[in-house]
Amino acid sequence: MARLGRTGLGYAGLAKAVSRYCGRPSTFLLACGVIVIWIITGPLFGFSDTWQLVINTGTTIVTFLMVFLIQNTQNRDTQAIQLKLDELIRATTGAHNALLDLEELDERALESFRRRYEALARTARDLRLAGGIDTDSPEA
Incomplete structure (x- = not known):
């Protein structure tokens, strides 16, 4: 081997x-x-x-x-x-x-993923400010 x-x-x-x-x-x-x-x-x-x-x-x-x-x-x-x-x-x-091999994507695809995760982060912050928790997986 x-x-x-x-x-x-x-x-x-x-x-x-x-x-x-x-x-x-x-x-x-x-x-x-x-x-x-x-x-x-x-x-x-x-x-x-x-x-x-x-x-x-x-x-x-x-x-x-x-x-x-x-x-x-x-x-x-x-x-x-x-x-x-x-x-x-x-x-x-x-x-x-x-998200595997994300570094190989073109700029447009990366920007799409970035926007999606920024939205998830905003939602989690808003939830946390409202007294909730932000440790779950929203898509599950």
């Missing part, structure tokens, strides 16, 4: 490993150390244009690469959260299975 969650050595596995490494406090301290060394070397290089270009180029390259890494991590995390929410909806008695 295939193992679930196996990332291998492809882009996903590399992105996950780099993301874990970059999120460590030691990596942050390393980056701070590089900045401190760069600042200290300023007088040695007469605060030249080349000295400034080194840090500007380095930070630009790191930032450019980190954008893709962060996006990959966010996409993976969002997908996992959506799947967990879908499972909670699926497993909850009385929940609307039409």
Whole structure:
């Protein structure tokens, strides 16, 4: 049986490993150390244009690469959260299975669901203000 969650050595596995490494406090301290060394070397290089270009180029390259890494991590995390929410909806008695995979709908369909749930929220708030309870399932 295939193992679930196996990332291998492809882009996903590399992105996950780099993301874990970059999120460590030691990596942050390393980056701070590089900045401190760069600042200290300023007088040695007469605060030249080349000295400034080194840090500007380095930070630009790191930032450019980190954008893709962060996006990959966010996409993976969002997908996992959506799947967990879908499972909670699926497993909850009385929940609307039409809400499964909601993030894949177009704007018009999403707006329709949003209006429906806003109306349910208004009704529940009005009921609560009138002394009622708002914990039932109105469609049941």
